[in-house]
Amino acid sequence: MVCPLLFAGLSVVRLWRGNWDNIIPFFQFPPEIRKVIYTTNAIESLNMSLRKLTRNRRIFPNDEAAVKALYLSIEQASRNWKQIHHWKPALQSFQILFGEDRVPVSALQ
Numbered sequence: 001m002v003c004p005l006l007f008a009g010l011s012v013v014r015l016w017r018g019n020w021d022n023i024i025p026f027f028q029f030p031p032e033i034r035k036v037i038y039t040t041n042a043i044e045s046l047n048m049s050l051r052k053l054t055r056n057r058r059i060f061p062n063d064e065a066a067v068k069a070l071y072l073s074i075e076q077a078s079r080n081w082k083q084i085h086h087w088k089p090a091l092q093s094f095q096i097l098f099g100e101d102r103v104p105v106s107a108l109q
Contacts, residue, residue: 030097032089042081049077 016023026037053073060066095103
């Protein structure tokens with residue numbers, strides 16, 4: 001009997017190899033920045049909130065109503081947001097990489 005985990009591992013390897021040019025730039029960042037990049041739970045949670053809104057209400061009277069509903073959904077989701085862990089070291093690394101013009105000192109305080 002063949003282990004199903006073997007097939008899962010092979011498919012992951014195939015995905016990594018197929019997208020290697022898109023994956024490798026992440027490894028060029030310092031560890032402080034990679035910790036923040038890997039933290040996608042907040043993004044996934046927001047996407048879930050927006051999908052829930054659009055799935056439950058498929059028809060909007062106009063574009064303005066859709067934008068307003070999305071705005072209110074983001075506003076509601078943002079009430080549960082917490083501070084990003086390891087953000088200050090990541091900001092310091094961003095400042096070293098991109099300079100104070102793009103990441104002002106005031107952002108680090």
